[in-house]
Amino acid sequence: MLSPAIPARTLLLAIFVLMAGSGFLSTLIAIRLELAGASALLIGLVATSYFGGLMVGSLRVERVIARIGHIRAFAAFVTVYSATSLSYAILDHPGIWIALRFLDGFMMAGVFVCLESWLNEQASPQTRSTALAAYMIALYSGQAAGQFLLNLGDRSPDLPFMVSAILLSIALLPVLLTRMEQPKMEAIKPFSIRRLYEVSPLGIVGTLVNGAMLGAFYALGAVYIQRIGMGLSQVALFTSCVIAGGVLLQYPLGVLSDRFDRRLVVIGCFLAAAAICAPLGLFVLPATATIALGSLFGGFAFALYPLCVAHSNDHLDEQERVGASSGLVLTYSAGAVAGPLLGSAGMGILGPSGLFAVLGSLALMGGIFGIWRSFARSAVPAEDQQAFQSLPRTTPMASVLEGEDNG
Template sequence: MLNSVYPVRALLLAIFLLMAGSGFLSTLLAVRLEVAGASAGVIGLVATAYFGGLMLGSMRVERVIARIGHIRAFAAFVTVYSASSLTYAILDNPGVWTMLRFIDGFAMAGVFVCLESWLNQQASPQNRSGVLAFYMIALYSGQAAGQFLLNLGDSAPDLPFMVSAILLSIALLPVLLTRMEQPRIDAVAPFSLKRLYKVSPLGIIGTLITGAMLGAFYALGAVYIQRIGMGLSEVALFTSCVIAGGVALQYPLGILSDRFDRRLVVIACFLAAALICLPIALADLGATWTIGLGSLFGGFAFALYPLCVAHSNDHLSEEERIGASSGLVLTYSAGAVAGPLIGSAGMGAFGPAGLFAVIGGLALIGGLFGIGRTFARAAVPADDQQAFQSLPRTTPMAAVLEAETPIQDDH
């Protein structure tokens, strides 16, 4: 498998550095707004702007990349993000930060499209699964490691923004110095939502709810930890452990879903997430239990998106999967746009407990919807299910990398 990584090592290093430099910014901004006395609604609005920019960028940046090329486009998007990171330290204003987060989301969409289309070109049918697996490792390990940069703000409030800009700037080097041929972007046309729902109701509703759950968590998880009396180091550890838990359980749950009715695994993940949210919301657990349960929550919640995509693909022909997966990425993004607003409303109404009460309620709705679907349609036989593949929730371009991975027979 290491042989599959060597040709794309520059791209994997770039995504690790990018996520280390940018993945903690949403947490950092939420912490700073909370300290400044901003309401949960304002914090949620700032977070929603990022997901809105990511969603719009996913649909628009391909034109920019096609016009100026991957390397120059990548450099432009990363430069904008780096400049934005420094601007947060200069202009401490929620309105300005909302605008900057929208720009960040749009720029990050461009980065993802550049890197994922490049990875797609470099991957072959024989090593595509390995490339995708290492891409996921680089992405989530960078995001998890970056959370600990929050602690730099204890001694110098502006230092985390500066380190973010430095890491983003360094991430340019592996791509600017590469000798790899620039890829051609093939347009990915997503299914209409109506058709996607008809093909797989649980796939699209599950993806939408998952987006709302994780959008709310990314926006307000740090605020929850602070409002229950924990410090910045606990915020960093909690967020990092949730991400790490999400990585750890994806493959075991995916393998389980290959062997049984995948819907039952989706339902179990939704109900498990709902059950875990209950004590986090209602009990005074202390740091150890809160972080431990957060890791379990991440394990089940992060697995839901690839499980819903795999379930949808079980009902599709191979040539339909790219369009469907692309549509599901955008559906997830739509949920992520709504999630911070729903979560902030919950916190505004019920205090800190409102965040995980809302996330748990969304998970319960997803589980109940899944139970209803088991009575509406017969299960796909386990031998006919597509093999589970863990995949990122980034842009429709990731659907190309995932959907062209050869199907393996594990039965």
């Protein structure tokens, strides 16, 4: 099944190791700030800085890569990221951490653009879906596996940062030693927000709300688990299960959306996420129930971004889809910038349960908006809908793989 991805195996190995070394840092930093007595607002600001760097980087790094080439640019981005990982252990100040997280986000955007544009170059039109699937498996598997490195903090507070830097440095090797030809950069111009809304109001609003939901969760999910009395190992398990649940439910929900009015599936995911958040926001549940509900939340919440992209594509011409998808990535990033601030405000007012109160409220608003849109516009017939394609929420370059395959 994944044989078309074999020529790009070095890129897949690089993203797996890189995500294993970096994917747990947001959780680790939130935990460290929580242990230091930082407020939920400060923790949210640090997380917001990362998503801000990711959004700015998505718009700016293409020029750097085009000027110096993929290999040298990738090496520069990862080297800086490795250095910042060690800096957290040395420069223990929230203000400095805000700056470091912005830098992390910017560098990670560069990494994603390098690998995704390179993967696009390696894949043929017939194998793009398989290549994208392999990329997503490598990305999310690395992110889920990396969460368990949080447990190293029991031995030494600085050890997780050191292991992160080691893994990021190792992630350089597959790319530095590859004999694959470097691709040429092609700029992608996203649609304007106004144009996106005119084409698909639910697509743009759903993406924005989903970005806020997952931005808040990534920033403060670990803080929630700690404040309800669970330990570090349970934080790692909870976060990993949310990511795994998000990956496992995307395909069945996508198949469902191909057969029925896609808006109903989007609405269902929003309302299901809101329903799952209700008990987490109202009660302190046993660890097993909390982890199980977290997995379900991840399943529905992770599916929303590719569903919204697919819904937007249902209303677009073929040549417009890459630009629209890249615009939706940036819209998601904008939501992710706001999400940690909303989540921290909720926790500041309501305590730990405030996080899921905010997440549930956002999901409910997304569902209500979708219901309104289902009355305002007729559905696209199921036979005219574009095929669902799972997509990572990374940079506009990921939309090239999805977009060209649909052609």
